[in-house]
Amino acid sequence: MTIMFNNSAPTPPADGSRGERVRFHDLDAGYPGRPALHQLSASITALTMTALVGPNGSGKSTLLGVLAGVIDATSGQLRYAEGRPPAFVPQRGAVGDTLPLTARQTVEMGRWGERGLWRRTTRQDRTAVDSAMERLGVAGLADRQLGELSGGQRQRVLIAQGLAQQSDLLLLDEPTTGLDPEARKRITALLTDLVADGTTVVQATHDLDAARSADACLLLSDGRLVGQGPPEQILTPTALSRIWQPA
Numbered sequence: 001m002t003i004m005f006n007n008s009a010p011t012p013p014a015d016g017s018r019g020e021r022v023r024f025h026d027l028d029a030g031y032p033g034r035p036a037l038h039q040l041s042a043s044i045t046a047l048t049m050t051a052l053v054g055p056n057g058s059g060k061s062t063l064l065g066v067l068a069g070v071i072d073a074t075s076g077q078l079r080y081a082e083g084r085p086p087a088f089v090p091q092r093g094a095v096g097d098t099l100p101l102t103a104r105q106t107v108e109m110g111r112w113g114e115r116g117l118w119r120r121t122t123r124q125d126r127t128a129v130d131s132a133m134e135r136l137g138v139a140g141l142a143d144r145q146l147g148e149l150s151g152g153q154r155q156r157v158l159i160a161q162g163l164a165q166q167s168d169l170l171l172l173d174e175p176t177t178g179l180d181p182e183a184r185k186r187i188t189a190l191l192t193d194l195v196a197d198g199t200t201v202v203q204a205t206h207d208l209d210a211a212r213s214a215d216a217c218l219l220l221s222d223g224r225l226v227g228q229g230p231p232e233q234i235l236t237p238t239a240l241s242r243i244w245q246p247a
């Protein structure tokens with residue numbers, strides 16, 4: 001497995017086209033005794049929103065994990081354009097309810113990669129945490145225990161943790177799952193704003209409205225990439241019914 005970094009910055013070239021932020025080729029990945037991704041090749045355009053779509057078990061979280069660097073690919077190539085290390089927002093259900101952490105402490109964990117566990121918090125850390133919490137509308141929840149928050153509040157705290165990392169590449173695993181339609185819309189609008197502000201966003205989602213508002217979709221089925229392109233070309237009724245057909 002090769003991981004490469006190149007020197008093309010993720011800013012749009014003068015002709016208005018956008019560069020690639022991430023490219024992968026023939027990527028295989030999985031878990032002991034269980035291959036989950038097979039020969040995936042695609043690119044993520046900088047400063048766009050990409051939706052990873054597919055049925056349960058199709059490999060969306062595994063692909064996000066590989067892009068985030070928390071799961072090792074077993075073969076293939078993964079190339080990042082120059083930029084900061086990705087920020088990863090895991091599925092809400094993957095974060096324990098019983099962790100004795102306040103909302104603010106949870107967001108502060110987003111700064112660990114920058115400052116390490118032991119260095120004292122700097123003014124820059126505090127500013128990053130404050131601004132992420134304000135942007136997600138969770139500043140008023142700072143002292144509440146994470147486990148006491150509603151699903152939507154907890155989701156916003158986790159996204160704030162991702163934002164506090166101040167990366168230009170934000171990877172989110174099902175950020176709108178389990179939320180009411182209003183909360184889903186708010187999070188989708190926020191992600192769209194982040195793209196406009198210079199972030200490349202990749203989200204795994206079962207929310208077809210969110211996927212349709214993305215710039216590009218990667219459609220997965222059984223660990224294989226079966227479609228990539230603009231949502232109107234990929235999320236067609238035929239493709240969706242074929243992929244979601246009961247076995």
Ligand SMILES: Nc1ncnc2c1ncn2[C@@H]1O[C@H](COP(=O)(O)OP(=O)(O)OP(=O)(O)O)[C@@H](O)[C@H]1O
Pocket residue numbers: 031032034035036054055056057058059060061062063204
């Ligand atoms: N920790 C794990 N150990 C072993 N196998 C796993 C593990 N996590 C996922 N898998 C398997 O890898 C495959 C892909 O799972 P993955 O979680 O990436 O799918 P997904 O598309 O994100 O699913 P969902 O929509 O249900 O979240 C599935 O067959 C799944 O059973």
